[in-house]
Amino acid sequence: MPLAPFPLRIFFGREICVDICIHTLLMYSYVPGTRCSWEIIFLNIRTKSLSRLYVYIGGGLSLRNSPQVKSWLIENLQVAVVTGASAGIGAEVVKALVKKGFTVVGLARRKNRVQELATELKEEPGKLHACECDLTKEEDILAAFRWIKAQWGGVDVLVNNAGVFKLSTLTNGHTEDWKHILDINVLAVCICTRESMQLMEDREHCHVINICSVAGHRIPNLVPSFLHVYPASKHALRAISDSLRAECARNKRRIKVTNLSPGTVQTEMAAGLGNLSEKLTEEDMAELSQHKVTLQSKDIADAVLYVLETPPHVEIRELIIEPLGAVL
Ligand SMILES: NC(=O)c1ccc[n+]([C@@H]2O[C@H](COP(=O)([O-])OP(=O)(O)OC[C@H]3O[C@@H](n4cnc5c(N)ncnc54)[C@H](OP(=O)(O)O)[C@@H]3O)[C@@H](O)[C@H]2O)c1
Numbered sequence: 001m002p003l004a005p006f007p008l009r010i011f012f013g014r015e016i017c018v019d020i021c022i023h024t025l026l027m028y029s030y031v032p033g034t035r036c037s038w039e040i041i042f043l044n045i046r047t048k049s050l051s052r053l054y055v056y057i058g059g060g061l062s063l064r065n066s067p068q069v070k071s072w073l074i075e076n077l078q079v080a081v082v083t084g085a086s087a088g089i090g091a092e093v094v095k096a097l098v099k100k101g102f103t104v105v106g107l108a109r110r111k112n113r114v115q116e117l118a119t120e121l122k123e124e125p126g127k128l129h130a131c132e133c134d135l136t137k138e139e140d141i142l143a144a145f146r147w148i149k150a151q152w153g154g155v156d157v158l159v160n161n162a163g164v165f166k167l168s169t170l171t172n173g174h175t176e177d178w179k180h181i182l183d184i185n186v187l188a189v190c191i192c193t194r195e196s197m198q199l200m201e202d203r204e205h206c207h208v209i210n211i212c213s214v215a216g217h218r219i220p221n222l223v224p225s226f227l228h229v230y231p232a233s234k235h236a237l238r239a240i241s242d243s244l245r246a247e248c249a250r251n252k253r254r255i256k257v258t259n260l261s262p263g264t265v266q267t268e269m270a271a272g273l274g275n276l277s278e279k280l281t282e283e284d285m286a287e288l289s290q291h292k293v294t295l296q297s298k299d300i301a302d303a304v305l306y307v308l309e310t311p312p313h314v315e316i317r318e319l320i321i322e323p324l325g326a327v328l
Pocket residue numbers: 083084085086087088089090107108109110111133134135136161162163164184211212213214261262263264265266267268269270
C-alpha cells in the first residue's frame with residue numbers, strides 16, 4: 001500500500017505524536033463497500049512503539065500494528081545532531097539528512113546561517129532546527145543537549161563535524177591558537193559525544209560519525225610548515241573514535257562509530273589557505289598550486305549517508321576520501 005506523505009502531524013506533549021493520513025483502501029477488501037479510509041497513527045517518539053487506528057469511510061474501526069509503516073516512520077523521526085552546521089561540510093550534511101527525513105539539530109555560533117538553511121529546506125521531508133552554540137564553551141554545549149533532550153527525548157545520530165584550522169607554525173605559533181584548535185577539534189567532540197551517548201540510551205540504530213581528516217592518518221609533507229597542532233588534533237580524534245568503539249563494545253552498546261577522513265574539501269576552511277601566500281615562500285606556493293584538486297562538501301555528505309544507510313550489522317569504521325590525483 002503506497003503511503004501518502006503525512007499531511008498532518010500533531011504532537012501531544014513531547015513524546016506522543018499522531019500522524020493523520022488518508023489513502024485509498026484497495027487492500028482492505030474485507031471491509032465491504034469501502035474505497036478509502038482515514039488512518040491515524042499514534043507514535044511514542046521515545047520508545048518508537050506505534051499503533052494505527054483505521055476509520056473506514058462507510059463504517060468500521062480497527063487498531064493494528066504495521067512493521068512496514070513503523071520502519072517508514074522511524075526513519076522519519078530519527079534525530080541527528082550536526083556540529084558546525086552553518087558552513088561547508090556541516091551545512092551539506094545537514095541538507096542531506098533533512099532531505100532523507102531526519103529531524104536535524106544544527107549547532108553553530110552563526111545561528112542565522114543555520115536558520116537560513118532551515119528556511120531553504122522547509123519543503124523537504126525532515127526538519128532543521130538551529131541551535132546557537134559556541135563549542136569552546138562547555139555550558140553552551142550542555143545547554144544545547146538539555147534543549148535537545150527536552151524537545152525530542154533523545155539522539156540517534158551525532159555528526160561531530162565542526163573543526164578549525166589556523167595558519168600557524170610550531171616554531172612561531174601562538175599558544176592561544178593551539179588551545180583553540182584543541183578545544184574545538186578534540187575537547188568539544190568529547191563533550192558532544194558524552195552528552196549524546198546519554199541521549200542514545202534505549203534507542204536503536206545509533207551512530208556517531210566523526211569528521212576527521214587525512215591529516216588524522218599521516219602528516220602531509222608537501223608544505224608542512226603551517227600544520228602545527230592540526231594533524232595532532234585529528235590523530236587524537238581518530239583515537240577517540242577507536243576508544244569510543246571499544247567502550248561501546250565493552251558495554252554492549254550497539255552504537256556504530258565511523259571515523260570519516262576527507263582530503264582537501266572546497267570550504268571556508270580551505271579558502272583560508274588562500275592566505276598562505278603571506279606565510280609561504282614563492283617556491284612552496286608554486287609547488288602547492290600544482291596540487292589544487294579538491295573535493296566538494298556534497299561528496300562528504302554523500303559519504304555520511306552511505307555509512308548511515310548500511311545494514312544494522314555493518315559498521316564502517318574508517319573511510320578515507322581523497323580527490324582523485326591528490327598528492328598532499
Ligand atoms: N575543508 C577541508 O579541506 C577539510 C579537509 C579534511 C577535514 N576537514 C574537517 O571537516 C570539518 C568541517 O570543515 P569545513 O571545511 O566544512 O569547515 P568550515 O567551512 O570552516 O566550517 C566550520 C564549521 O565549524 C563551526 N565552528 C567553528 N568554530 C566553532 C565554534 N567555536 N563553535 C561552534 N561551531 C564552530 C563553524 O560555525 P560558526 O562559525 O557559525 O560557529 C562552521 O559551521 C572539520 O572538522 C575539518 O577539520 C576539512
